Amino acid sequence: MTSSRRPSPEDLLALKGQTLRVPQLLAMFGARVRNFQTVPMILEALQEVGLGTHPSFTTCGLTTEMLVVAQNAVPVAEEEAEEEVHPGTLPQQSFKIGDVPSARAGLASVDSGCSLSTVTHLMRQKNYSQLPVIDGLSGLKGVITWSSIAARYEKGEVPTLANSMIRDSIPMAEVHHDLFTRLPELRQHGYLLVRENSGSFVGIVTGADITARFHTLALPFFLVGEIEFRLRRCLGPRLTGDAVRAVKGANHSGDFSKLMFGDYVKLLDGEQPSEKLCLRADDNWKALGWGGVDRVQFVAHLKRVKTIRNQIAHFDEQPLSNQQIDELSEFSGLLKQLL
Numbered sequence: 467m468t469s470s471r472r473p474s475p476e477d478l479l480a481l482k483g484q485t486l487r488v489p490q491l492l493a494m495f496g497a498r499v500r501n502f503q504t505v506p507m508i509l510e511a512l513q514e515v516g517l518g519t520h521p522s523f524t525t526c527g528l529t530t531e532m533l534v535v536a537q538n539a540v541p542v543a544e545e546e547a548e549e550e551v552h553p554g555t556l557p558q559q560s561f562k563i564g565d566v567p568s569a570r571a572g573l574a575s576v577d578s579g580c581s582l583s584t585v586t587h588l589m590r591q592k593n594y595s596q597l598p599v600i601d602g603l604s605g606l607k608g609v610i611t612w613s614s615i616a617a618r619y620e621k622g623e624v625p626t627l628a629n630s631m632i633r634d635s636i637p638m639a640e641v642h643h644d645l646f647t648r649l650p651e652l653r654q655h656g657y658l659l660v661r662e663n664s665g666s667f668v669g670i671v672t673g674a675d676i677t678a679r680f681h682t683l684a685l686p687f688f689l690v691g692e693i694e695f696r697l698r699r700c701l702g703p704r705l706t707g708d709a710v711r712a713v714k715g716a717n718h719s720g721d722f723s724k725l726m727f728g729d730y731v732k733l734l735d736g737e738q739p740s741e742k743l744c745l746r747a748d749d750n751w752k753a754l755g756w757g758g759v760d761r762v763q764f765v766a767h768l769k770r771v772k773t774i775r776n777q778i779a780h781f782d783e784q785p786l787s788n789q790q791i792d793e794l795s796e797f798s799g800l801l802k803q804l805l
Contacts, residue, residue: 471496472507478515481534488528491519500524513537529642563648564641566679569660569669575600578607582627585610595672596657599631603666606659608633641668652676682785686778689794693771696801697730698722704754709733712746727772735765756804764800771797 473494497504505524512518519532563569575598576585589597599607608631618625637655639648641662652658660669707720713732732738736747751761774790
């Protein structure tokens with residue numbers, strides 16, 4: 467959160483019938499991202515004045531145009547539900563070039579009046595493989611690479627900035643371009659110069675940036691999928707279908723693969739609001755036979771993992787903290803020991 471402000475009911479009611487995007491709605495509340503703190507707060511504020519959005523602002527894309535409507539006009543399908551995160555599943559959303567942090571982090575460049583020695587010194591100092599030559603904010607003259615300099619020597623020429631620049635087929639992308647469609651070009655050249663919609667150059671994306679970005683995005687999803695897989699293997703053989711039906715209802719199949727993450731908590735939590743489920747959870751824990759595991763700590767860890775799981779499954783979130791990644795890794799490791 468960038469501040470703690472909250473729009474007045476009158477300001478919110480004035481939105482009815484208007485279209486806006488997620489960042490605009492977040493900005494009204496002094497927020498930059500959707501997370502487990504901002505989403506419930508905004509939902510509550512909208513519901514207090516009888517409003518909602520279509521599609522739901524909790525799950526739609528950042529650039530999607532949302533219509534602000536009366537709460538009773540929001541389709542039932544839009545109500546938030548716990549989503550399954552299957553093993554190996556990546557986030558189901560569109561990725562743009564601008565989603566890669568380095569794409570907007572600024573672009574080091576030189577102007578066409580620099581000497582080649584100045585350029586190569588900067589490349590060595592910063593460990594750059596390439597350096598664009600730009601006059602002003604958008605006057606791209608070319609790109610210098612170590613290979614383009616070496617090509618001059620191979621031809622028996624003295625390399626200069628002017629004759630060593632690559633001037634044709636320079637790989638460029640704009641922040642709104644789809645990331646996946648530009649990966650072949652990135653693979654071929656090793657980089658993409660990135661322009662804002664205004665035409666100004668604002669960053670560069672390299673193969674290393676893509677690797678880092680997808681590691682950050684994918685690791686939590688793989689860990690959560692691994693945790694759910696191991697939970698089912700730990701609980702399934704030891705608990706009966708009746709235990710599942712006590713949580714899901716008498717008409718449920720009793721199949722553990724049909725459970726949502728919150729159901730695992732209900733199966734084992736001895737301090738939940740329902741006294742009936744508490745008693746059943748006591749029986750379930752005894753059936754597991756985990757004598758060396760502290761139940762209170764296990765359930766508390768399970769709840770923390772559930773919170774993180776919901777965070778990454780529902781929102782376009784900033785990368786998880788190292789502590790949250792450790793929470794997932796540690797719980798997955800504990801389950802592995804219990805198999």
